[in-house]
Amino acid sequence: MQGMDVLHSMKNGQQYSVLNFDRDAGATSIDIYDYKTLSKTKTLVSSANLKDLRYFSDYKFSSDESKIILATNEEAIYRRSSLGHYYVYNISDSTATIISTDKIQEPTFSPDGTKVAYGLNNNLYVKDLQTEVTLQITADGEKNKVINGITDWVYEEELSFVRAFEWNKDSNQIAFLRFDETNVPEFSMDVYGTGLYQTQQVFKYPKAGEANSEVSLHIYHVNDKLSKQVLVQKTYTDFYIPRIKWTNNADVLSAQFLNRKQNELDLWMINSKTNKTNLVLTETDDAYVDVTDNLTFLKDNSFIWTSEKDGFNHIYHYDKKGALINQVTKGNWEVTSYYGYDDKSGNIFYQSVENGSINRDVYSVKLNGRNKKRLSKNEGTNNADFSADFSYFINTFSSASIPTRYTLNSAVSGDVIKNIKDNEALLGKLSAYKISKKEFTTINVNGNDLNMWMIKPLDFDASKQYPLFMTQYSGPGSQSVANSWNSANDYWYQSLAQQGYIVVCIDGRGTGFKGAKFKKVTQNELGKYEVEDQIEAAKILGKRTYIDASRVGIWGWSFGGFMSSNCLFKGNNVFKMAIAVAPVTSWRFYDSIYTERYMTTPQENASGYDENSPINHADKLKGDFLLVHGSSDDNVHLQNTMRLTEALIQADKAFDWAIYPDKNHGIYGGNTRLHLFKKMTNFINENLGDKIKNN
Template sequence: MKILRILSLFCFIATTVLTAQNKQITLEDIWSGTFRTEGLDALHSMKNGQQYSVLNFDRANGATTIDIYDYKTLEKVNTLVSSSSLNDIKYFTDYTFSDDESQILLATEEESIFRRSSLGKYYVYNTKTKQTTLVAEEKIQEPTFSPDGNKIAYGLNNNLYVKDLITGNTKQFTFDGEKNKIINGITDWVYEEEFAFVRAFDWNADSNKIAFIRFDETDVPEFSMDVYGKELYQTQTVFKYPKAGEKNAEVSLHIYDLNKDKLQEVKVEKTYSDFYIPRIKWSKAGNMLSAIYMNRHQNELDLWMIDAEENKSYLTIEEKDKAYIDITDNLTFLKDKTFIWTSEKDGYNHVYHYDKKGKLINQVTKGNWEVTDYYGYDDKTDRIFYQSVENGSINRDVYSIKLNGTDKRRLSQKEGTNNADFSADFSLYINTFSNATTPYLYTLNDAKTGQVLKEIKDNSDLKETLSNYQLSKKEFSTIKVNGNDLNMWIIKPANFDATKQYPLFMYQYSGPGSQQVANRWNSANDYWYQMLAQQEYIVACVDGRGTGLKGADFKKVTQNELGKYEVEDQIDAAKLLGARPYIDSSRIGIWGWSYGGFMSSNALFKGNDVFKMAIAVAPVTSWRFYDSIYTERYMTTPQENPSGYDENSPINHVDKLKGDFLLIHGTGDDNVHVQNTMRMVEALVQANKQFEWMIYPDKNHGIYGGNTRLHLYTKMTNFINRTLGDKL
């Protein structure tokens, strides 16, 4: 009897374990936060180099705190500020320290404008007096402390203001700002989206001058979007949006002298009249401003140094490229007035050291691999810290190297994706590691050796949750396509049987310089692919020509013909995969979002004998509809390159459609306008081609909010099951 009970108990445990490990992923799991990872929010290294701050949210009382932790013990040593102790602030969503860390700028009531821009009410919290000061009654943009901490500059209604924190007085110093006409110190839509910054003003080191870019978008064509909302009548959002070949905003560079209360325009001697100013930055010298100018084609870049006192300009670096030049934030001024710069002028992105006049001192990093992030320079040890793909293009590692290019050290040890956040004195860093099988692991590391000193977070709760699910391995490999070894991952059903045939569902993005095949932890899409694998699909992703981190030649081969070589690679990769005995070549589908939607549409139309179905979410359907900076960087203008625009845009190939096509877009997409889908729909109708489509009212390029993502992925899953799920 006792033996029988033991056997019964063993069978119960075995059955429970087996059942737990076979739990199936659902769309509700994915979009309810079941697989959410833990991180360190708004991490800031304190000036002393021994502590760091993190933004925490106390769900019990709804309060936000800025907590201070000791690097070496990882123990919380102090709560610097809690919204529960502030009368005016229920909670705050972000924070910024003044340089001396005696004051903190707290962001509240933030509301998004576009992808990176927002409005908010901001308070200054004094850590000594424990008092808060409202910066402005109105919602403002990009408030920024002066280096001495005595003032804050900000944007309001397209003009610039300075608040004196000692006297409490506020001074407006630009007056011509007007919506859809003139913007001072805040970028226009296309700069924000494509040059990836919003604050177009900067304080000098002496806190007595502000440099800013002025945008005159008076003659830029307007784009309007209906906002349906919940009222009886819809409203409209109208904003300036320069499409390819159309008029850009005219930009100019200005400096405001606070002591003299004087504005002056900066002019440099360019060889081109239509230009961009994608970056400005003051050097460590109080009167020396740097500014990057680029021609409209973005294949010429000039770095100018401007003496603000004498209003004289000096051309320091001049780069030219047969295709285009990428913009980064890696310009670093050193105490001896030399500077560090990154460039891919030798065919790969590397670090360079120049003297103050722009003469090359030395190329710091070299090799057939890319520097993917620049962390900074420690003058005490004379070392540069950076991230690169030297250990394989799907991996990321943290390195240090002497400024003269010697004594390179690989600091990270685990193979996968490593990213570093250094202490202010560069003695320690917090490493964020993940790979395809390991969720985010946060460790404290020694900056000299890379040695792990302590674990901070390991996402053990997520690992425990995932142990209950049936998961497939993400297999990394390369596939030989059109003479190139292309990076690929593939996910097969957990119970994969090589004697069976499975439908293949391909994902890609494929945009210039992008990467989807990377050894890193799951995104929400990865869990969706796992769910599809549970439903007996094979899912694969191939990074074709034009994608990044394999050198400039591989990346820039698509120049002037976006959608040609990338589409050829996806079609030919599908053919090669379809030839494998375990893949049913009659059931191959492809999907993508944004550039990926442009690609999946093209692949279905041009590869109509290969792909049975495609899903295109928020796709560009003609490059004539997209913005000037992005499109012309790769295509020049449609006036110069009409065939490049038209021969590779899917809207011009709808007559080739044979398979099943699902087209999805949000009407509030300020980036890839719903115009793209509307014009595609009309082209398909006139070609008498049947298709399916879904419109999400007022949703932007990300198509989210409430149940939107769950609905979207349910729609796509049902479409996949209906078109690929059953053998013909």
């Protein structure tokens, strides 16, 4: 599969850059291409020409594109965070200067390109690129106690960001979050490695109902070398600050505050000169309010915002004081991505599911909500990367039958100007294999039409009966039934189909892109309605003449493993077998932000936690069960599997299990994934199929 790595639209709007790797030379480069011709015009920088930099894995331009931060020696910390060595490459003289000999986090240019701020050892630093003097701007950072400018574990995992600092547009102020983790309980994991003694990783992890970090907002004034804490008058004392963003006024910072229950989100405007704070917008919901990444400030500091307050996620335009100007998009469909606003044409560009919840299309619409235009032409999944001046976009398209295609399109008409990459060679390779069509339909379950796909054996014979193997994830707001090209697991499902299984995936209640009511029906009861839907769907499918209702299995990973465990236990007269990989087995063991968003706290909702937790239904196991976990899973802790294992033992239930040493939630590295999927395939064949061994 061919792709476009680290695509960046140059500020002239006529060119874009891509990170390329030269396998023969073993070097990486940033290459510049013209939108109109798609031809490469120059190599901006190549590691082959840098004596201290053998390769780089990522890059970021300064605002004026005269300098580039190049990343190398990156090592993952958690899901989104990493440490690395970073160089500033100066395009004018082709020099590369290391920012710090220490491995650092999230180096970020000031807008004027004269400084770089970064995180190191839980503190924030600013390096002046002209004088090469580095200033430490916080001093109280300490492992497992205080973090400045970088998020803690639970913010990174559940609020999806790592860099918790932002430059203002004049490059003279830095807003940052400070996390005091002192009272957050610690979690520890043994790391077995290859030494005589194991080591231990200890980190702060707030489980549901436990103490979170105390987070505070600060503004550092670069010229005065002083920090000031920002205080706002909230009605709640336990809260999150999920987003901060400077407005077009260099002295006005926006900050989103979210109460711990996550059913009230407040947008504040903070004047860093006067210290005056104004609450401009409040979103409330009976269940929870999603945090938006789509806040965009226009030249007059009016702003664009997305919200599902009318029951579906849509785009809104507010004035700078928070008064609604208009709702830009409307309808019983969801906006799924917001791409930006072009102040020249007055167009907003976005992606939505208006053409069916399993599809994605690219649209433009005027700021006043008029002249909506569908820009993408093909049915499937379309995603856009717009040029800086919104004259072009690179459309990434795929469907279940067409691998990813990249095309250059007009932002006015959506018409294809040129094809970039089409991956036709991949289709040619796949033609040598037995590939079944992925059939999309809906199935009516418990009064709802649920999206479903089915893969049948290539030699399917409706007069025969086949075992049914169900796959799902089912987490809140998620989607597994999508009209897009194969994921890695799809090839496994094709393999199972050719071994004689019918493979099915169904998105039940609680999943996304069908409106807030459908998604939030599972509130306070995770694992109730979702499990009921999978069990009932299995019963309905089992009545089809070509499905053997005595041989039905289900599997899932993470939330999907929580589901597959519950389905086997609660649906013990429906499912013959299940596989659960890295499952949550009690929501009491999972983190505060994710769990409480949907369940409130265990103290408030004990029954919701316990009645739907697999560890409390282990005694119902009748079928065949395979339980899998990585011992270094920092996300869904091995504790989940150990507690379920103990419950099964005490219930005197036979089951199979596997622990992958020192593997995290993804369970990969070396031969690991191959071993895992062989193990799962053999388990399926032994318990649903004809005992075919894959050695």
